[in-house]
Amino acid sequence: MxxxxxxxxxxxxxxxxxxxxxxxxxxxxxxxxHHLRTFxxxxxxxxxxxxxxxxxxxxxxxxxxxSAFTLWSRAGSARRTKxxxxxxxxxxKTMRWGGVFLLLFLTWHLIHFTIVxxxxxxxxxxxxxxxxxxxxxxxxxxxxxxxxxxVLALAALGLHLSHGVFSAQQTLGWTQTxxxxxRAKAIGHLVAGLVTIGFAIPPLSILFGLVK
Amino acid sequence: MSGGxxxxxxxxxxxxxxxxxxxxxYEVSDxxxxxSFLEMLDVLNEQLNAKGEEPIAFDSDCREGICGMCGLMIxxxxxxxxxxxxxxxxxxxxxxxxxxTIEPWRADAFPVIKDLVVxxxxxxxxxxxxGFISVNTGSAPEANAAPVPKPKADRAFQAAxxxxxxxxxxxxxxAAGMLFMGAKITHLGELPQGQPERWxxxxxxVAQHDAEGFGGCxxxxxxxxxxxxxxxxxxxxTLNKDLRYAMTHHGG
Numbered sequence: 492m493x494x495x496x497x498x499x500x501x502x503x504x505x506x507x508x509x510x511x512x513x514x515x516x517x518x519x520x521x522x523x524x525h526h527l528r529t530f531x532x533x534x535x536x537x538x539x540x541x542x543x544x545x546x547x548x549x550x551x552x553x554x555x556x557x558s559a560f561t562l563w564s565r566a567g568s569a570r571r572t573k574x575x576x577x578x579x580x581x582x583x584k585t586m587r588w589g590g591v592f593l594l595l596f597l598t599w600h601l602i603h604f605t606i607v608x609x610x611x612x613x614x615x616x617x618x619x620x621x622x623x624x625x626x627x628x629x630x631x632x633x634x635x636x637x638x639x640x641x642v643l644a645l646a647a648l649g650l651h652l653s654h655g656v657f658s659a660q661q662t663l664g665w666t667q668t669x670x671x672x673x674r675a676k677a678i679g680h681l682v683a684g685l686v687t688i689g690f691a692i693p694p695l696s697i698l699f700g701l702v703k
Numbered sequence: 704m705s706g707g708x709x710x711x712x713x714x715x716x717x718x719x720x721x722x723x724x725x726x727x728x729y730e731v732s733d734x735x736x737x738x739s740f741l742e743m744l745d746v747l748n749e750q751l752n753a754k755g756e757e758p759i760a761f762d763s764d765c766r767e768g769i770c771g772m773c774g775l776m777i778x779x780x781x782x783x784x785x786x787x788x789x790x791x792x793x794x795x796x797x798x799x800x801x802x803x804t805i806e807p808w809r810a811d812a813f814p815v816i817k818d819l820v821v822x823x824x825x826x827x828x829x830x831x832x833x834g835f836i837s838v839n840t841g842s843a844p845e846a847n848a849a850p851v852p853k854p855k856a857d858r859a860f861q862a863a864x865x866x867x868x869x870x871x872x873x874x875x876x877x878a879a880g881m882l883f884m885g886a887k888i889t890h891l892g893e894l895p896q897g898q899p900e901r902w903x904x905x906x907x908x909v910a911q912h913d914a915e916g917f918g919g920c921x922x923x924x925x926x927x928x929x930x931x932x933x934x935x936x937x938x939x940x941t942l943n944k945d946l947r948y949a950m951t952h953h954g955g
Contacts, residue, residue, distance in 0.1 A: 562877065562919045569811055569878035569918030575713070575726055576779040576804035582923050583876040658922040661936070664944025672937045 492558040493659035495551035500656060500682060502548060503648075507689040513702060514693065517625040524624040556594070563587055582654050589647045596644040603631065611637065632697035641694050649687035656682045707733030708794060711802040712747065714759055717815050724815065726804070736795035740783060741766060741773060743794055760818040766790040768931065771866030774873065775819055776806040781870035781929035788868065788931045808873035812880070812915045823869050825915040826883060832911035833904035834887040836896050855893040862890035864932040874929030877918030882926035884908055885938035888945055902949035909946055 509527070512520045530540045566583075603609070608627060610617040615630035631637050657679035666672045696702045709732045717724030731747050738746070741763050748758035764772035768791040777783035783792040797803060805819065813821040851859070865886035872880050888905055891897030897904075920939060927936045 562921055566877035566918040566921075569916055570809050571811055572809055574776060574779060574806055574809055575715075576776070576806065583921055586921065654922075661922045661940050662943050664940050664947065666937050666940040667944065668937060669935065672935065672940070 492555060492562075493662035495555040495558075496655050496659045498547065498551045499555070500652065500659075502544065503686055507686060510690060510693045513625065513628055514696065517623065520625040520628070521623055556590075559587070559590055585650050586654055589651050592647050593644065593651060596647070600644075604628075628693070629697050629702065632694040635698060638694045638698045642691060645687050645690050648690075649683045652686055653679050653683035655679070707735055708797070708799045710734060710743075710797065710800070713802065713804045715806045715819060716759070717807075717818055719817060720814055726806075734794055736793065738794045739766065739790055740775070740777070740792040740794065741790050760816075760820045762820050763790055769866060771868040774808060774868045774870055776804075776808060776873055778804045781808075781874040782868075782931050786931060786933060788866075791931075808869050810869075810872050810878040810917065812878065812917045813869060813872065821869070823867070825917070826867050826869065826880070828915065829880065829884060829908050829911045830887065833900065833907035834884075834891070836891060836900060838896065849895045851894060859890050859893040862886045862893070862934065862938050865890070865930075865934055866932060868931065870929040870931060871926035871934075872917065874925045875918065875920075876923055876925060877921055879920045879926075880912050880915075880917040881920040881939045881942065882930060882934055882936070884912055885940075885942040886934050888942045889938040892941065892945060901945065902953045905942060905945040906949050906953075909942075 509523055512523045527541055528538045532539070535543075603611070604624075604627065608620055610620055610630075612630040612634055614633075615626065620627040620630060632641070657675045660666050660675040660678070661672075666675045693702070709730070712729045712731060713726045714729060715724060716727045729747060731743065731750070734743050734746065741761070744759060744761060751758050761775065762772050764770045766773070768788040771788075773789040774782060775789045777789070777792075782789050784796050785792055807813075807815050807819045808821045808823075810821075812825040813823055816822050863886075865883060867883060869883070871882035872878055875881075888908065891904065892901050922936070922939070924936050927934065
């Protein structure tokens with residue numbers, strides 16, 4: 492749970508950096524996307540690095556989801572008679588159902604920007620979308636409902652990270668003093684805030700016409 | 704007595720381990736705010752006795768907050784709304800006219816024996832699996848023979864406050880016993896006397912914990928909030944680190 496989760500955090504921070512390139516204009520953004528594919532050439536084949544990262548992400552996702560559902564099912568069988576008066580910590584529900592929501596979001600997100608790349612905005616031609624990642628992103632986030640959906644997913648990701656980043660440090664045994672414990676909690680909130688805001692900037696900038 | 708409290712109590716009644724059990728409602732009146740929670744239940748039991756009804760079974764022993772025997776889920780809070788044991792909780796923490804729901808600890812590893820009494824032998828078996836140090840009995844050794852650095856001594860003492868009441872398991876959304884186990888691992892692991900069996904201890908205790916049917920820890924921290932002794936969640940971090948070290952350096 493912790494190791495796979497921290498790999499996701501590392502990836503998400505890189506992803507956020509790439510997204511923010513949209514603010515620098517079409518050449519910078521499309522150039523970045525192109526360089527991701529040629530990164531490491533000629534030692535690596537075209538898209539080599541990308542595929543290494545993709546394989547690691549898929550393996551992490553399998554490990555992360557397997558651990559999560561194992562814990563979920565263990566929790567169910569460890570207390571088969573529930574309390575009549577319940578004041579249980581809601582964070583476990585947020586993590587579990589939030590995690591399921593993120594999984595569904597991730598499926599759409601991959602279809603949207605990687606696998607199918609549908610022309611969701613009827614005002615922009617399919618050919619333009621397929622030839623320029625910049626055009627694809629801008630066309631998508633000119634739609635208000637798409638922005639709302641992505642911002643909702645970001646809120647879920649933020650909540651997931653604020654507990655998850657702390658929890659990973661706790662699992663790895665990095666929080667053995669009161670100060671270390673407070674630090675781990677603070678890092679969790681910091682990473683969650685950074686990721687939520689960092690990812691929200693490009694779609695909101697596009698929606699409000701700051702990026703065209 | 705004037706100025707007493709009137710309360711509605713919804714109490715879990717269960718004849719035995721195989722009985723399904725149900726919540727039953729009782730009214731008590733003229734309860735002194737200075738009574739402890741268990742004394743309030745004593746008053747109810749005397750009323751039930753007088754009427755020829757079966758009194759409510761609940762656990763208690765020292766009633767000083769140090770033995771770990773008592774423990775009730777009170778309106779969704781383990782040991783009630785204050786940071787103390789059920790026996791040290793006073794009725795002044797409740798409002799006149801309040802409805803209070805009283806349930807036993809809920810965990811499959813802690814089966815109900817009767818009414819509010821649960822069997823916490825699973826904790827004893829976890830201790831038997833590794834929560835001890837092996838020393839020769841006889842006269843006490845010289846106190847300064849094994850020096851302990853002050854921060855380690857302080858942390859060991861803090862962890863040693865655990866009274867094994869089970870509130871951590873009761874409050875945990877996963878019904879995990881990690882705060883209890885973490886307290887024992889930290890208490891013994893910080894001290895020189897705990898070193899010889901340190902790596903064996905964590906592996907055996909965790910294996911026993913899982914075999915007893917407790918859930919897995921997801922670091923929600925509900926345990927620490929419920930703990931009447933305020934055992935911090937960082938003891939679980941120590942447990943995790945010791946377990947990882949034991950598995951990677953000592954072949955599990």
